[in-house]
Amino acid sequence: MRLVRNGLLTGERRLTRDGAPVELSSRAFDILVILLSRPNELISKNDLLAKAWPDVIVEEGSLRFHIANLRKALGDGKDGARYITTESGRGYRFVVPDSRSDEGSQPPKPPQAAFRHANLPSRLTEMIDREDDVRRLPARLYATRFVTIVGSGGVGKTTLAIAIGHQLMDSFAGAVLFVDLSMTSDPALVGTIIASLLGLSVQSNDAAPSLIAYLRDKRILLILDTCEHLVEAVAVLASTIFASAPNVHILATSREALQVEGEHVHRLDPLACPPDDAAPTSTVARTFPAIQLFVERALASGARLDFSDAETAVVVRMCRKLDGVALAIELAARRVEAYARRIVGWWDDE
CATH class of the missing domain: 3.40.50.300 (P-loop containing nucleotide triphosphate hydrolases)
Known part of the structure; x- marks a missing residue:
């Protein structure tokens, strides 16, 4: 039972045993989830058929086939283990033992194993001004x-x-x-x-x-x-x-x-841009994080920038209109190479 409780990942539609995947057909997995949704409760064959095959009419033999495969995958019957019981002519029941009755006979719990669910994505990009x-x-x-x-x-x-x-x-x-x-x-x-x-x-x-x-x-x-x-x-x-x-x-x-x-x-504030009343040179503008991000992402996308004052003024105006929002600036910067040979005039046409 501990195997099923700890190894069933409904979101990924996957069952594992000691970290290794257990092979289950899609229909057998659906049946297992249905049985586990009502532990220790008898679920009729008609109910299982209706829920596991909601849009198809199938014979009872299909249900028996998948139940048999499910029992085999779970190791039902091995070393006295029992997970799924049958009530003849009525249905099936997923058996959850009362852990309290076995508490005294259980061996001490081993030390906690290393965390096996770490799923942290890779760092997305190098951050600017954070x-x-x-x-x-x-x-x-x-x-x-x-x-x-x-x-x-x-x-x-x-x-x-x-x-x-x-x-x-x-x-x-x-x-x-x-x-x-x-x-x-x-x-x-x-x-x-x-x-x-x-x-x-x-x-x-x-x-x-x-x-x-x-x-x-x-x-x-x-x-x-x-x-x-x-x-x-x-x-x-x-x-x-x-x-x-x-x-x-x-x-x-x-x-x-x-x-x-x-x-x-x-x-977390937006990236700083030059003030609205300022017309900074390229050197000054590139000291602001929003401009730094735009230039870095544009160059990384293959754009050619000449850093003239006219070009800088366009970049500053873009970053102001985008309110210093990092994602918006990145998306705009990546379009420079694809949509414009020169940045001057491109943004005003958008």
Whole structure:
């Protein structure tokens, strides 16, 4: 049972045993998830057929075939193990043993193994004008355990969070979990996504209790990225983890603060541009971070810049219109080589 609970990753549709994948057909996996959704409860054959084959009418023999393969994959029957039982003519039941009855006979738990779920993305790009943030944030995160990087869209929150994660990787012995919430629209799935990334199976609609039980004695850096569209659900879960798991550190990114107890906000400002009333020379303009970023990304994309005052004025005007937002500046800079031989006149035609 521990194999199934700890090795079922519903988000990835994958079952593992001791870290190794267990081969399951797509239909067998669906049946396993259905059975696990109602542990110790009899699920009728008709119910299983309707849920596993929602748009197709199939014979009962297909269900028996996949149940047999599922039992084989789980090792049902080996060394007395029993996972799936049959009630003749009625249906199937996934058997969850009462852990309390076996508690006294269980051997001592081995020391915690190395964290096997680290999924931190590679550093995206070399950051410009974020040295102070990279220096201050780790110390603040150590001291407070809960920091939210707040800023406008595209300002570089995710890039900074990933950089901090890499910087703290050794300090957390590799236990850094990156949770990308940008593709999730359902608030009810926040806990399920985190649990799945940790390798925990989801036994009910509310993953929070299992998640808290797992994290309670763990030391992990949990990075919750792009929270603004799920802010209420993330706020509730993050505050619960913060209060219940004293060794878990949380680094969130959002366009707005979560506004819960324990949270400390780190505001990330756009990159500085020359003032509106200034017409700086190329040398002066390139001391501003927004201009530095534009020039660096344009050159990296193959553009040719002559750094004349006229060209510099266009770049300055672009960066001002883009409000110093790093992502917008990068996208514009990458278009220079593709859409214009000369930057002068190109932006005004956009």
